[in-house]
Amino acid sequence: MTGARATGVADQAGQDAGQYLPKDGAQEETAGQPAKPFGIMGWLRWCWRQLTSMRTALVLLFLLAVASVPGSMLPQNGTDPTKVQQYISQHPLLGPLLNRLSLFDVFAAPWFAAIYLLLFASLAGCVLPRAFRLAVSARAKPPAAPRHPARLPFGSAYRTTQQPAEALAVATRLLSGEGFRLRTGDGWVAAEKGYLRETGNLLFHIALLALLAAVGLGALFGYKADILLTEGDGFANTVADYDQYHPGRAVAPGDLQPFTIWLDKFSASYIASGPLRGEPSSFAASLRYQQQPGTPIRRYDLQVNHPLNIDGAKVYLLGHGYAPQFRITDGKGRLALQQAVPFLPADNTDFTSEGVIKVPDAQPDQLGFVGVFLPTEVASDGQLSSAFPAPLNPAVSLVSYAGNLGLNSGAPQSVYQLQTSGMRELPIEPRPLFPGQSMKLPNGVGTVTFTGYRQWISLQVTYDPGRVPALISAILAVFGLLLSFLVRRRRLFVRVHPATAGQDGADTAGNGTEVEFGGLARSDVAGGFEEEFVALTAAIRAAHQVTQGAAAGQAPLDESASASLGSTAGQGSVSSQGGTASAGGTASTDSTTATGATASTDSTTGAAASTGAAESTGAAANTDRK
Amino acid sequence: MPVNIGMARLSDHLLLFTVVIYSLAMLAYAGEIAYGRRRGKATAQQEPELALAGVAAARGRQRESAGSAGPGQVATGAGGSPVTDTDTPPDAVPAGPWIRAALALTTIGLAAHVLGIVTRGLAAHRIPWGNMYEFVTAITCGAVIVFLVLAVRYRAYFLGLFVMVPVVLGLGLCATVLYTAAGPLMPALHSYWIAIHVTAAIISSGIFIVAATTTVMYLFAERNAARVAVGSHAGGVMQRLPKPEVLDRLSYRTVVFGFPIWTFAIIAGAIWADQAWGRYWGWDPKETWAFITWVAYACFLHARATAGWRGRKAAVIQLLAFGCLMFNLIGVNLWITGLHSYAGIS
Ligand code: HEM
Numbered sequence: 001m002t003g004a005r006a007t008g009v010a011d012q013a014g015q016d017a018g019q020y021l022p023k024d025g026a027q028e029e030t031a032g033q034p035a036k037p038f039g040i041m042g043w044l045r046w047c048w049r050q051l052t053s054m055r056t057a058l059v060l061l062f063l064l065a066v067a068s069v070p071g072s073m074l075p076q077n078g079t080d081p082t083k084v085q086q087y088i089s090q091h092p093l094l095g096p097l098l099n100r101l102s103l104f105d106v107f108a109a110p111w112f113a114a115i116y117l118l119l120f121a122s123l124a125g126c127v128l129p130r131a132f133r134l135a136v137s138a139r140a141k142p143p144a145a146p147r148h149p150a151r152l153p154f155g156s157a158y159r160t161t162q163q164p165a166e167a168l169a170v171a172t173r174l175l176s177g178e179g180f181r182l183r184t185g186d187g188w189v190a191a192e193k194g195y196l197r198e199t200g201n202l203l204f205h206i207a208l209l210a211l212l213a214a215v216g217l218g219a220l221f222g223y224k225a226d227i228l229l230t231e232g233d234g235f236a237n238t239v240a241d242y243d244q245y246h247p248g249r250a251v252a253p254g255d256l257q258p259f260t261i262w263l264d265k266f267s268a269s270y271i272a273s274g275p276l277r278g279e280p281s282s283f284a285a286s287l288r289y290q291q292q293p294g295t296p297i298r299r300y301d302l303q304v305n306h307p308l309n310i311d312g313a314k315v316y317l318l319g320h321g322y323a324p325q326f327r328i329t330d331g332k333g334r335l336a337l338q339q340a341v342p343f344l345p346a347d348n349t350d351f352t353s354e355g356v357i358k359v360p361d362a363q364p365d366q367l368g369f370v371g372v373f374l375p376t377e378v379a380s381d382g383q384l385s386s387a388f389p390a391p392l393n394p395a396v397s398l399v400s401y402a403g404n405l406g407l408n409s410g411a412p413q414s415v416y417q418l419q420t421s422g423m424r425e426l427p428i429e430p431r432p433l434f435p436g437q438s439m440k441l442p443n444g445v446g447t448v449t450f451t452g453y454r455q456w457i458s459l460q461v462t463y464d465p466g467r468v469p470a471l472i473s474a475i476l477a478v479f480g481l482l483l484s485f486l487v488r489r490r491r492l493f494v495r496v497h498p499a500t501a502g503q504d505g506a507d508t509a510g511n512g513t514e515v516e517f518g519g520l521a522r523s524d525v526a527g528g529f530e531e532e533f534v535a536l537t538a539a540i541r542a543a544h545q546v547t548q549g550a551a552a553g554q555a556p557l558d559e560s561a562s563a564s565l566g567s568t569a570g571q572g573s574v575s576s577q578g579g580t581a582s583a584g585g586t587a588s589t590d591s592t593t594a595t596g597a598t599a600s601t602d603s604t605t606g607a608a609a610s611t612g613a614a615e616s617t618g619a620a621a622n623t624d625r626k
Numbered sequence: 627m628p629v630n631i632g633m634a635r636l637s638d639h640l641l642l643f644t645v646v647i648y649s650l651a652m653l654a655y656a657g658e659i660a661y662g663r664r665r666g667k668a669t670a671q672q673e674p675e676l677a678l679a680g681v682a683a684a685r686g687r688q689r690e691s692a693g694s695a696g697p698g699q700v701a702t703g704a705g706g707s708p709v710t711d712t713d714t715p716p717d718a719v720p721a722g723p724w725i726r727a728a729l730a731l732t733t734i735g736l737a738a739h740v741l742g743i744v745t746r747g748l749a750a751h752r753i754p755w756g757n758m759y760e761f762v763t764a765i766t767c768g769a770v771i772v773f774l775v776l777a778v779r780y781r782a783y784f785l786g787l788f789v790m791v792p793v794v795l796g797l798g799l800c801a802t803v804l805y806t807a808a809g810p811l812m813p814a815l816h817s818y819w820i821a822i823h824v825t826a827a828i829i830s831s832g833i834f835i836v837a838a839t840t841t842v843m844y845l846f847a848e849r850n851a852a853r854v855a856v857g858s859h860a861g862g863v864m865q866r867l868p869k870p871e872v873l874d875r876l877s878y879r880t881v882v883f884g885f886p887i888w889t890f891a892i893i894a895g896a897i898w899a900d901q902a903w904g905r906y907w908g909w910d911p912k913e914t915w916a917f918i919t920w921v922a923y924a925c926f927l928h929a930r931a932t933a934g935w936r937g938r939k940a941a942v943i944q945l946l947a948f949g950c951l952m953f954n955l956i957g958v959n960l961w962i963t964g965l966h967s968y969a970g971i972s
Contacts, residue, residue, distance in 0.1 A: 058925065058928060061921055061924075061925075062921060062925060064921070065917060065918040065921035065922065066918075068909065068914045068917065068918060069914070069918065071909055071914055072909075072911035072914040072915060072958070072962060073962070076909075078909075079908075079910075106909075107909045215907075224904070224905075271809060271810065274628075274629065274807070274809065275807040275809070276807060276809035276810075279809065279810075279812060280812060280813055281810045281811075281812075281813065282813050282816070283813045303813070303816070304813045304814050304816065304902060305813075305814070305816055305817040305819075305898075305901050305902050306901075307901060307904070314904060316902075316903070316904040318904075460904045462904040462905065464905070464906075467900055467906055470906060471893075471896075471897065471906070474893050474896070475893065478886065478889050478890070478893070481886075481889075481924075482886055485882060485885075485927060486882075
């Protein structure tokens with residue numbers, strides 16, 4: 001890439017400008033070259049070069065984006081496994097195929113991992129050598145000035161009455177004051193600026209690496225766990241207490257922070273009227289927690305967006321629901337169950353919830369129930385439904401079974417599903433029970449009383465030691481990116497020659513200097529180098545005390561220079577004002593001014609012509625002052 | 627606090643009024659293109675040459691011949707084109723009556739638009755970007771503001787028609803399909819991060835909309851320029867478009883401006899996700915598409931900045947990136963369910 005672009009510029013410049021163009025660290029210097037592989041080592045080296053080229057890194061980044069598309073279009077096991085099952089059963093042909101390709105687990109798929117691991121390797125291989133190179137070039141000086149700086153893509157040439165050494169010193173001082181890094185030689189100075197561009201680019205890549213490392217840190221040393229907690233209950237942060245527990249690869253059960261949490265009360269409020277009736281407006285769970293055994297117990301009002309942070313582990317409120325309370329006696333008249341049974345919301349707008357009650361202790365038959373909980377029961381032609389998510393008129397309706405629950409068969413059972421194969425449905429018409437109401441089961445197998453309800457919340461506990469490093473890396477990456485987009489690398493060259501007599505009759509040898517000034521920038525896409533160049537030209541000319549005397553028709557020193565400045569003369573007014581001001585300053589000695597006015601052959605015809613009016617005013621002012 | 631019904635109704639009326647006024651403005655911009663002043667014939671002929679002068683600084687050399695052709699021509703070149711590229715008008719034509727009418731209408735419409743958003747916030751007692759209706763209303767407002775800034779700063783009036791088309795469409799959708807009554811935020815959105823994350827998303831989306839319309843114009847102008855170069859007759863209306871290079875650069879700068887804000891929106895979203903959902907990144911569909919959009923815009927910037935791509939190829943990448951942005955806004959909200967479902971459309 002470097003080669004191609006540099007040549008392009010050189011072509012346009014009609015000169016070997018390319019060799020003066022600042023090298024851009026963002027571009028690999030190796031990948032573009034055709035490799036001559038020697039045996040296996042050669043091939044390996046070639047592969048490594050290809051892998052670590054910037055282009056490859058970009059392609060991999062792009063691939064990563066493309067690869068994530070199916071993850072957003074197809075249901076994913078990580079977020080919704082039931083949907084995946086549904087999808088597979090609905091698409092008997094496509095489903096299994098997609099499954100084989102890990103398309104239901106895109107972000108854990110081997111091919112997805114392959115892309116980001118390659119990206120990681122590519123970045124590392126790209127960044128390390130470049131960091132080294134940058135460290136070296138941090139002290140490097142710009143190259144020597146070309147013979148004719150004015151022939152660079154931006155150029156200008158003019159004469160000043162100052163002596164060459166003085167003119168050079170003036171230019172050097174000015175460029176140094178502008179923060180350029182300088183290199184001087186016999187009759188020339190080379191200046192370069194914009195090293196921050198590479199620094200920014202490097203920062204971006206290193207930060208990206210750090211970001212991936214931070215993600216890895218979380219995957220190794222973090223954990224995630226879920227628990228459903230009913231009002232009045234508590235749990236300890238131990239593997240045994242959790243419903244689901246996903247530890248990172250390097251987490252041992254003993255690493256979990258030793259805290260305990262109790263749920264006192266959960267409250268939700270809903271919009272009571274209007275078009276958004278039934279939408280939730282706030283959730284809050286009042287917790288008590290203890291950082292570790294023996295420490296004081298504290299209170300916390302847990303809300304969505306306000307996780308509880310204990311020792312770096314964060315506790316989140318994820319969901320909530322109802323747990324109707326039952327009191328069940330068995331066929332022998334003994335109390336077989338008395339507890340709140342969490343039901344899962346089947347409908348998130350009216351919170352109709354479904355659940356299962358298993359009574360393994362009931363004798364002689366075990367009992368099981370499939371139930372529906374309606375927070376605000378309304379009867380509408382035999383159909384049970386809930387009109388509002390808040391418990392304004394709570395009721396349950398149960399379908400009852402007796403027989404064998406199958407809990408001893410060894411196969412794991414979900415608490416939310418009743419295995420009815422060993423049971424018979426009891427012949428009893430389901431009807432809503434309100435708090436305090438009982439239902440006698442037929443054949444004397446028992447009695448069910450709906451005693452009331454509690455609420456439950458689902459909590460997620462996560463610990464991710466990578467989150468702060470990830471945030472810092474992300475911020476640094478953006479910062480680096482901005483630097484590399486906004487800073488441009490540019491070089492300027494000034495060369496002075498003693499003016500030769502005869503080129504201009506009025507001049508005497510040794511009394512003036514020809515100044516050539518040129519510059520070029522790499523990747524100045526956002527524009528701005530033009531303006532900078534014009535402003536700098538103006539400043540240097542002003543410092544050289546050049547007055548604008550040249551008329552448009554006058555033969556320029558260097559025609560091409562005039563052409564290139566022609567394109568930048570939009571700012572001509574700026575440069576001419578600089579010239580005028582300095583002309584005013586030098587007007588004290590008549591002879592000098594006069595000489596200056598005619599002797600400084602101004603090659604920037606375009607500027608002179610376009611701002612002709614300003615020039616003549618300047619000249620007039622000059623004359624007046626005389 | 628209950629919704630202030632009067633305010634909510636006022637907001638609805640103001641936004642309807644806005645659509646009407648914007649539509650009129652759109653007609654006026656179209657009128658300018660159809661009946662407005664032409665650029666002088668002479669200038670038009672010099673255009674390819676002048677354009678070159680302005681574009682790539684590195685190409686200044688190519689104008690050697692132009693430079694020696696005579697002082698007069700150089701003067702025009704110097705006076706006309708670089709100016710175009712930097713801070714002053716891409717369109718040398720002064721604002722005619724059509725444009726003045728269009729700008730006045732746009733300003734009135736914008737005032738109603740902003741008031742509509744403010745009253746919506748007052749009605750619901752919260753920041754008014756909690757669902758897709760409010761979000762699209764705000765994005766279109768952002769786009770109009772960005773357009774007016776460009777119109778004032780760069781005299782980029784020509785953008786008016788092209789920006790008003792998506793804005794009127796978006797507001798039209800708001801009034802019909804997306805309409806959601808004012809109400810309190812769902813608990814998931816009770817966080818000051820909504821003011822940070824969503825505001826950044828709104829601003830950057832508004833900016834990207836204007837950048838994309840500029841790019842569409844660029845593609846028209848570029849095709850026209852190619853026709854002129856071949857010698858075939860250029861369409862009369864096309865004649866009024868600014869030079870393709872100007873559009874190309876304006877669009878690029880606009881993206882450069884919007885990209886960091888977009889990045890910020892994503893990072894703020896990640897911080898919020900860490901607070902709300904217990905992880906900063908989880909490949910939720912909205913997150914995934916935000917990432918894809920980010921990569922696509924980064925590719926566009928990179929293609930221009932380091933690979934030196936410009937013109938049609940870069941324009942196509944930018945439009946692809948914009949497609950991802952729009953898919954995230956429309957497709958992900960309406961057809962894909964995820965954690966990030968605040969559209970409020972059922
Ligand atoms: C990594 C995390 C996140 C990313 C990458 C992300 C990305 C985005 C993007 C790209 C938009 C622009 C809207 C669009 O195009 O539709 C947006 C809007 C929005 N985001 Fe996020 N977001 C994140 C986390 C969150 C969180 C945690 C919340 C709230 C709990 C949130 C709430 C919103 C809202 C309310 C909007 C505007 C309304 C709408 O989309 O209808 N975001 N987000």
